[in-house]
Amino acid sequence: MSTPEIFRSADKDSLVEAVTERFITTITAAQAARGTASVVLTGGSNGIALLEALAKDSGDIDWSAVDIYWGDERFVAADDSERNAGQAQAALLDHVPVNADRVFVMASSDGEFGDDIHAAAADYAERLAARAGEGETVPQFDLHLLGMGGEGHINSLFPHSEATGESRASVVAVTNSPKPPPKRITLTLPAIARSREVWFLVSGAEKAEAVAAGVAGADFMDWPCAGAHGTESTVWFVDPAAASNLP
Numbered sequence: 001m002s003t004p005e006i007f008r009s010a011d012k013d014s015l016v017e018a019v020t021e022r023f024i025t026t027i028t029a030a031q032a033a034r035g036t037a038s039v040v041l042t043g044g045s046n047g048i049a050l051l052e053a054l055a056k057d058s059g060d061i062d063w064s065a066v067d068i069y070w071g072d073e074r075f076v077a078a079d080d081s082e083r084n085a086g087q088a089q090a091a092l093l094d095h096v097p098v099n100a101d102r103v104f105v106m107a108s109s110d111g112e113f114g115d116d117i118h119a120a121a122a123d124y125a126e127r128l129a130a131r132a133g134e135g136e137t138v139p140q141f142d143l144h145l146l147g148m149g150g151e152g153h154i155n156s157l158f159p160h161s162e163a164t165g166e167s168r169a170s171v172v173a174v175t176n177s178p179k180p181p182p183k184r185i186t187l188t189l190p191a192i193a194r195s196r197e198v199w200f201l202v203s204g205a206e207k208a209e210a211v212a213a214g215v216a217g218a219d220f221m222d223w224p225c226a227g228a229h230g231t232e233s234t235v236w237f238v239d240p241a242a243a244s245n246l247p
């Protein structure tokens with residue numbers, strides 16, 4: 001488990017610029033070392049702004065050799081504008097030469113499992129396991145991106161929820177999310193822990209308390225963000241407002 005690193009930016013725009021630059025460096029380095037890279041995307045304003053910036057310039061990233069996953073998804077119809085996958089498609093994936101076989105979208109509520117959210121979550125767990133090494137259920141991600149809510153939720157892991165307390169399964173269904181829509185599919189803390197790097201992309205004063213709790217290593221049932229760590233690095237990209245409760 002890595003010690004949190006804090007990257008303070010002057011504002012939200014320069015936060016996205018810094019993340020974009022470091023994303024390019026990290027993914028090209030992974031490809032240079034292993035011929036391939038894997039990244040877990042996040043929704044939210046900063047997560048999508050990063051993808052838009054990458055669509056304009058992603059340096060030497062070989063997009064055909066990147067595995068793309070999502071940390072969570074809203075279990076709604078495929079064409080619902082709330083879907084993280086649809087937003088990522090429009091922001092980036094439609095504009096770069098990704099390999100469609102390496103883009104792992106979580107099922108929608110009108111997909112092959114219909115409204116069976118548990119089957120849809122189990123399917124994602126199986127697809128992760130199929131890409132994992134022997135004896136593992138989750139591939140080693142090079143990078144897991146995370147947005148965060150003001151109460152410290154990451155992916156669809158909300159405070160004091162069963163999903164946040166999950167200690168074994170890699171993917172679970174959430175049927176009572178306090179933030180709409182209620183039905184979601186999410187990677188769990190043990191799945192996030194398979195990441196070399198975990199990056200939080202956080203701006204705004206309403207996130208300041210959660211940032212401080214996450215960096216200080218609070219109880220993850222109170223502040224789910226405090227339970228997410230990369231094996232090599234954990235980086236909090238914060239603007240001045242989000243950093244305002246840090247020592």
Ligand SMILES: O=C(O)[C@H](O)[C@@H](O)[C@H](O)[C@H](O)COP(=O)(O)O
Pocket residue numbers: 042043044045046047147148149150153154155156179180201203
């Ligand atoms: O799951 C959701 O309902 C939200 O999309 C949420 O998880 C979002 O990613 C964070 O709240 C960060 O959002 P911002 O980057 O816009 O602050």
